[in-house]
Amino acid sequence: MPAAQESSLVAGRSGAATSHTSWRAPKSSSSQQQTLLSVTALTKSYSKAQVTIPVLQGVDLMVNRGEIAAIVGQSGSGKSTLLHLLGTLDEPDSGMIYFDGQRIDNLLPRERDGLRNRSIGMIFQFYHLLPELTMLENVLSPLMIQESAWAYWRNRRRHTERALELLDMMGLSHRIKHRPNELSGGEMQRAAIARSLIAQPRVLLADEPTGNLDQQTGGEILEILRILNERENLTIVMVTHNHAIARQADRVVQLVEGKVQEIADSRAA
Numbered sequence: 001m002p003a004a005q006e007s008s009l010v011a012g013r014s015g016a017a018t019s020h021t022s023w024r025a026p027k028s029s030s031s032q033q034q035t036l037l038s039v040t041a042l043t044k045s046y047s048k049a050q051v052t053i054p055v056l057q058g059v060d061l062m063v064n065r066g067e068i069a070a071i072v073g074q075s076g077s078g079k080s081t082l083l084h085l086l087g088t089l090d091e092p093d094s095g096m097i098y099f100d101g102q103r104i105d106n107l108l109p110r111e112r113d114g115l116r117n118r119s120i121g122m123i124f125q126f127y128h129l130l131p132e133l134t135m136l137e138n139v140l141s142p143l144m145i146q147e148s149a150w151a152y153w154r155n156r157r158r159h160t161e162r163a164l165e166l167l168d169m170m171g172l173s174h175r176i177k178h179r180p181n182e183l184s185g186g187e188m189q190r191a192a193i194a195r196s197l198i199a200q201p202r203v204l205l206a207d208e209p210t211g212n213l214d215q216q217t218g219g220e221i222l223e224i225l226r227i228l229n230e231r232e233n234l235t236i237v238m239v240t241h242n243h244a245i246a247r248q249a250d251r252v253v254q255l256v257e258g259k260v261q262e263i264a265d266s267r268a269a
């Protein structure tokens with residue numbers, strides 16, 4: 001285990017914001033420019049009481065490995081819907097999604113669950129931590145779901161070390177036994193980030209990760225995401241209402257009337 005002061009990503013917590021221990025295997029530089037996510041002609045509508053609401057009406061989108069992409073758009077424009085489709089939490093009506101060269105929009109439920117557990121990390125505005133579990137257990141929960149009871153038990157020491165390392169990176173070493181209702185919003189979101197990273201995902205999907213936080217705490221969360229992106233080459237797709245946040249992304253796309261409008265220069269977002 002690294003010493004806390006050498007590993008935290010959180011300035012002013014247990015260490016400096018600029019130094020930490022890598023939690024991912026190093027990537028070859030040749031892989032850095034590849035397309036990681038590719039979306040073509042995606043459509044999705046919802047039906048309620050015999051009324052069909054068309055939400056996504058032909059979305060095209062490309063996200064490169066190592067990129068931060070921001071998705072903006074008015075409330076109800078379909079940002080969360082799109083993120084859920086990218087995360088295989090839901091299926092499109094038509095169109096295609098490729099993840100790292102593999103088509104993922106038409107996988108069987110078991111294959112989708114496997115892909116999501118192995119390769120996709122997700123964080124949400126309201127954290128979605130399990131209230132009855134401690135922070136440590138919350139961070140470990142994806143592995144508990146992913147592995148058989150026997151495999152998890154066999155690997156438990158390694159998993160626990162990793163979870164502690166991630167909690168340390170998030171400046172939460174002093175909160176591992178706390179339950180979510182004993183934490184602040186920023187602490188809960190940092191725990192949710194640690195949980196999203198436990199299975200070493202290839203992409204992090206973030207749905208308004210700062211939407212429930214004050215400006216300073218939201219800034220801390222963004223800084224963590226930015227460091228993870230820069231240092232670990234973690235690809236991040238982030239939904240946000242906040243154009244100031246979107247301007248910090250490499251690429252900004254706006255959902256308008258069910259389609260993507262790319263804002264080429266993110267500073268114009």
Ligand SMILES: Nc1ncnc2c1ncn2[C@@H]1O[C@H](COP(=O)(O)OP(=O)(O)OP(=O)(O)O)[C@@H](O)[C@H]1O
Pocket residue numbers: 046047048053055073074075076077078079080081082241
């Ligand atoms: N399960 C559902 N059943 C019916 N309609 C839905 C469902 N989920 C979303 N919708 C509708 O789809 C549209 C897009 O919803 P979505 O949550 O993707 O918007 P959003 O851009 O994320 O909005 P916000 O910024 O408010 O979070 C909305 O009109 C919403 O009411």
Ligand SMILES: [Mg+2]
Pocket residue numbers: 079080081
């Ligand atoms: Mg939403």
